[in-house]
Amino acid sequence: MNYHRFKHLGAYCPKCSRKVELLFSEETSELPQFYICFKCKIIGQFGIGELSTNEFSAFSPERKKEIKACIEEIPDKYRYQAKGSQLRLEEKSDTYTRRWLSLYEYEKAFGEKLGFESIDFREDKYICKWCNQPLEGRRRSFCSDRCSRNYGKATFFKRGVSTLPYRIASRDRFYCRVTGEDLAVTNRFGVRIPASNQQLEIHHLVFVSEHGSDHETNLLTVSKQVHQDYHKGEVYAVQAIENIKEEQLRMHSDKMYTKK
Template identity: 80%
Template sequence: MNYHRFKLPKAYCPNCSRKVELLFSEESAELPQFYICFKCKKVGQFGVGELATNDFLAFSTDRKQEIQELVEEIPDKYVYKANGSQLRLEEKTDTYKRRWLSLYEYEKAFGETLGFEAIDFREDNRLCKWCNHALEGRRRSFCSDRCSRNYGKATFFKRGMSTLPHRIASRDRFYCRVTGEDLAVTNRFGVRIPASDHQVEIHHLVFVSAGGSDHESNLLTVSKQVHKDYHMGVAYAVNAIEEIKKQQLVHYQEKMYTAKENS
């Protein structure tokens, strides 16, 4: 059974008035027809109305059994599936989502600490990290407390990424390892600061699905476009990243794979 997914004018959610996705069968008009609202996270069936959460009325007996078996395989909250790979329960949506390890979890998983805590883009350490003005007196990083607060907000509270990927991007000085594109934020003073411009993505050289770990040797800073091109099979991205992967595997293969894959 094949369903075609599309949008149409005037097809709006009855709850929030946002456009809904329509699912109509390509085979028969007599089969169930559905609409999905991603804002309300609701699924409705034409002629029936909104379906209750986990309502399997639209599925066959075999499909119900298959879904039930898949659900039973989902691990409990905070249970590691592999070394350096973790799922957590999103309580609001009652779904499981993979997240980055904390620094404590990283050290516990790999038996080593992750470096690259402090990164300084200044070419002259006599200048302020935030506004690039000359430092006075005994100041070593910022010319004023205000600059220090602004820098802290941009690089911690509003940096737009978790600690582990931020450390990896810091290691690569916020440059794409494939194209060399500058991915750091430039503030109003024209100063580069170690924060994401929403184009930074971290690529696993060995895919997690293939047993790849979250060890730093398996992580690569790339731009969003390069990451997309790689997974779409675009030659320049594939060739460059595969070459880096080959070099990394020579030195760090044991750490780039989970313990399960190495055994």
Template identity: 50%
Template sequence: MSYKRVKMIGAYCPNCQRKLDILLSEYEQNKVCICFRCRTLYEFDGEKLQKLGLSKQITLQEKLVLEPLVKALPEQHRYKGRGSQLRQKDQSFERAWLSLAEYERQFGEPLGFGKCDLRADAASCKWCGKELPKGRRSFCKDSCSRNYSQATFTKRHMASVPYRIACRDRFYCQISGADLAQYNRHGIRIPASNGELAIHHLIFVSRKGTDYEQNLLTVSIDVHKAYHAGEAEIVKQVHRILEQRRAIHSEKMQFE
């Protein structure tokens, strides 16, 4: 059975308002919708959108069903060893970004880019864009500071490591130049993803690529998909960046 993955204008997640990815199959009447931001599954029965409850617990019978599936995967897709986002859990590995403390311990240096200021004018408020009163450096009033913190921290929907990489790259796709930052209600560009941002590992996790900052690249979701689909020009540009960085940082970009 094959599926077609599409995004439709106006099809947004009821929870976080990101565009839904819809899986279409000619053999099934019910359609599955996926939101990758809040990790939620929905099913559409032709009349209404129904949220699907997901359980993290796995039964013994389910394990027995999954074992042949794992064995059927190509060798390069079986994560057996130490690698970037891999965390050992029981006899398997699960993917999760490094914490900032673990990043520093693993690579012997802190991950910088903790401050990201996208203002074109340093004398304007980061949130509303108004001229700063005397004595203030970032926000014209306390409410602007709270709104900014909420948008860039509380509700940013990104772990610390990928967020800092996006800050390093100023929220621009490093291949296409697309603007991936969010714009608030005042039309001000703020350091938060607009929902179309992805962080790409130059050396894949499955090939023992690490979460080291030089192994990470900010790209748009469309560029990310095009790269993994093998689009020649995109692959060429990404590999050019990979070779430049690997020539200097190879020891930290990949585990031996």
């Protein structure tokens, strides 16, 4: 579930007729869709209309409590440093910058879906994804709603991250492909959670500046350190990454370059 914020031709505020910003899921129209007018300071939901303020008072005490917990427990609220996200939204190689393809653009460019949608680090499917306790009854992921919520919060920032690099990290199970370093967050139960520990970066084997594509075969999860070392020319990093690159080029060179 990845929301995108953008403007669109013909999307005007019903009140002031200025351009509104839209908030739509990349993948589906089944999720609520919104427009925001910064002039009128209103948020509207498609199919419903302007959302009125001050509705919170009518919520059940239980729901109010849930909301409060959500708000207070957004992880790393104060430690959050990066401007965009902890995964890089763009690959910069000297002067060359390009944003990541959306899933739709990916499919159009390569004629295939990206995959790696769901990530589940568990070896045993009958334990809770958050607290490592056995699951009971018909539960398949979490032992309790509380664990489900905590997990959702811990993986919260992936929503600010482009889908593509997140999926590459998922493919590589959040390990550095050069050193095997663990780049996932580990929670207080000692359970690995699919969120970057802020050391995770995605490298283009064929550089963007050399017309390298965003195809998954051209992308590699590496630690920040390895990434820096590679671009500085440190032998261990260059050797390891060049080996992977050669191997990939032997099999996938057609996908690893953008078509001109």
